[in-house]
Amino acid sequence: MDKIFANRWLRLAALAVFAVLLIVAPLVSSRFINYQLSMIAVFAVALLGLNIVMGYTGQVSLGQSAFLGLGAYIAAYGVRNEWNLVLVLLLCAIIPAAVGMLVALAAARLRGLALAMITIALPIIGIPLARRFSEFTGGSQGTTVSFLGAPDWSGLANDQWQYYVVLTIAVVAFVLARNLVRGRVGRAFAIVKENESVALAMGVSPYRYKVLAFTISSLLGGVAGFMYLAIVQFTSPETMNFFTSINLVAAMVIGGSASIVGTILGAIYYVLVPVVAGQVNSSRTALISGAILLAVLFLLPRGLVSLPRRMSLLIGGTRRRGASPRDDQNSPDGASTADPGTPETPTAHEERQAR
Amino acid sequence: MQYFIQVVVDGVATGAIYGALALAIVLVNRATGLINFAQGAMAVMSTFVAFGLIRAGVPLLLAAVVAIVFAFALGAFLERVVVRRFEGGDPDSAVVVTIGLLVLLGGISALFFGYEPQPFPSFFPLGTINIFGVFVSLRSVGTIVILLVAMVLLQVLFRSTKLGLAMRAVADNPRSSALSGLPVSRLLMVGWGLAAALGAIAGLLVAPQLFISPGMLDFALVYALAAAILGGLDSPVGAVVSAAFIGVVEGLAGAYIDFIGDDLKIAVPFAVMIFILVLRPQGLFGRKVVVRV
Structure with a gap:
């Protein structure tokens, strides 16, 4: 018990340092760095949604970019018509959530790849629709907006103010999502992921929880779209690009599936790797990004979040008799670090006890 | 009527390209149980090999044969060196590995040939052929015929050769196959190699039309995935059939429904696909998978 306590204080301290860094960083950095930090916050929220449906609930979704784009378009439309920004943010959450829910109501009966295919269709259908309805979307040219400038009293530059806004949204989203996946709903997600028949036998409707996971995922995608527009101040059909979805899935697995910390690591990876690769050699971005992706997976098949465990296994594995007891406390969402076959059994067990 | 048949034949030809890629995806899925997002990138890379040879003065047909052989080797190599490590593990990781390959192979192609689309010589002369009073383009007919021949050869390989039997056994049950003395590891490599070779044929056939670039088959890949899943992955x-269906639906919707036109036509087959999948989750031809508790 002593060890847990020490560990918890350590984690709180780390969290505090992290928070201070997040708050101070934009005040001392260049516009370029602020932009990258803001983009990390944007894609962290998009990835959080993806992780809820894919990492936690085990349903492959290849359509997250469609919700990102939808959210961005709704935000752009609201801003151009000078609606209240809080209202716009709410709409950016509600409309994509409703669309996601409608799709899921039809699709959640399906399993595995059929479901994946329907989610692939979303960006594929979304892009030509966005081009066609140009009075709302600006067509292929996209639409540029200017909003969320820093108010005078704050004394901040626009990019710093926008950073704080998206950071606040991201923090709220992460706290809510963390509570969700650690509670009753999170356990239901885990058992749906593990085995739908077992879930059904335990009184957990796989259909309802799949729909719920998709709805939350699309909601977060839409919110990320609002944040995207706040930072980039521009959106076009390209925002929905299918390959954005694919890269988001890659970033989610690279970060660590079914893990909150992994989601943040995935977002950092998603935003920074192209930037780093571009600075190494701007015409070799794809080559370097691809090589980095494969290298990470070869070294850390469970994602970046498993790095500390991997290190401790390499360094002090024999002394600590394996790292499993510590791991359980570090990530109650077990699946992120432990073997894929084993961790769900205790989860299933808990669920039974909870009832 | 004339126009209708032209649209249908062109649709089938486009569909045949998707079909070849879809078949490659199905082959890989049956052998190793994963979806290979890099199937298109592998095909493009092989097509680039032919492109480089042609630029160096090698005749078109010889270059094509070398490209197909290269594709076979590339597929076998990637299975053994990269994908093998992730087989049987977390399926999400395995899929993301193929996404990594997609990005990496595109980068390698661009390293040698750049991102600019470049013209690629056609295997067929321009012009049309008169079949029962209807004029259809030679290119469409040629594409359909070549891919049909390739598919029939594959079917013969799988149905009536010892190698094909062994490969089907491995796809069906790798452990029993290993116990019966089949070289499972080598057969998996052959499976990937065949899939890659088929993809290369599709790449070679479509390159004159699309112009060759690292992203040439990105879009075709999405259609191929749709066809593979719509048909039932196994x-x-x-x-x-699904690929031809997608090609024809897209062509007809674009040609005949004014509201849809050229820009919205790509959405139509996907909308139809959603509808079909909701009614028949296992796909048009797939077997229903029963999950045990």
Whole structure:
């Protein structure tokens, strides 16, 4: 018990340092760095949604970019018509959530790849629709907006103010999502992921929880779209690009599936790797990004979040008799670090006890 | 009527390209149980090999044969060196590995040939052929015929050769196959190699039309995935039929429904696909999978 306590204080301290860094960083950095930090916050929220449906609930979704784009378009439309920004943010959450829910109501009966295919269709259908309805979307040219400038009293530059806004949204989203996946709903997600028949036998409707996971995922995608527009101040059909979805899935697995910390690591990876690769050699971005992706997976098949465990296994594995007891406390969402076959059994067990 | 048949034949030809890629995806899925997002990138890379040879003065047909052989080797190599490590593990990781390959192979192609689309010589002369009073383009007919021949050869390989039997055994049950003395590891490599070679044929056939660039088949890949899943992932026939269906639906919707036109037509087959999948989750030709508790 002593060890847990020490560990918890350590984690709180780390969290505090992290928070201070997040708050101070934009005040001392260049516009370029602020932009990258803001983009990390944007894609962290998009990835959080993806992780809820894919990492936690085990349903492959290849359509997250469609919700990102939808959210961005709704935000752009609201801003151009000078609606209240809080209202716009709410709409950016509600409309994509409703669309996601409608799709899921039809699709959640399906399993595995059929479901994946329907989610692939979303960006594929979304892009030509966005081009066609140009009075709302600006067509292929996209639409540029200017909003969320820093108010005078704050004394901040626009990019710093926008950073704080998206950071606040991201923090709220992460706290809510963390509570969700650690509670009753999170356990239901885990058992749906593990085995739908077992879930059904335990009184957990796989259909309802799949729909719920998709709805939350699309909601977060839409919110990320609002944040995207706040930072980039521009959106076009390209925002929905299918390959954005694919890269988001890659970033989610690279970060660590079914893990909150992994989601943040995935977002950092998603935003920074192209930037780093571009600075190494701007015409070799794809080559370097691809090589980095494969290298990470070869070294850390469970994602970046498993790095500390991997290190401790390499360094002090024999002394600590394996790292499993510590791991359980570090990530109650077990699946992120432990073997894929084993961790769900205790989860299933808990669920039974909870009832 | 004339126009209708032209649209249908062109649709089938486009569909045949998707079909070849879809078949490659099905082959890989049956052998190793994963979806290979890099199937298109592998095909493009092989097509680039032919492109480089042609630029160096090698005749078109010879260059094509070398490209197909290269594709076979590339597929076998990637299975052994990269994908093998992730087989049987977390399926999400395995899929993301193929996404990594997609990005990496595109980068390698661009390293040698750049991102600019470049013209690629056609295997067929320009012009049309008169079939029962209807004029259809030679290119469409040629594409359909070559891919049909390739598919029939594959079917013969799988149905009536010892190698094909062994490969089907491995796809069906790798552990029993290993216990019966089949070289499972080598057969998996052959499976990937065949899939890659088929992809290369599709790449070679479509390159004159699309112009060759690292992203040439990105879009075709999405259609191929749709066809593979719509057909039911374990059914080669289903993949091919669905691909032709997608090509024709897209062509007809673009040609005849004014509201849809050229820009919205790509959405139509996907909308139809959603509808079909909701009614028949296992795909048109797939077997229903029963999950045990």
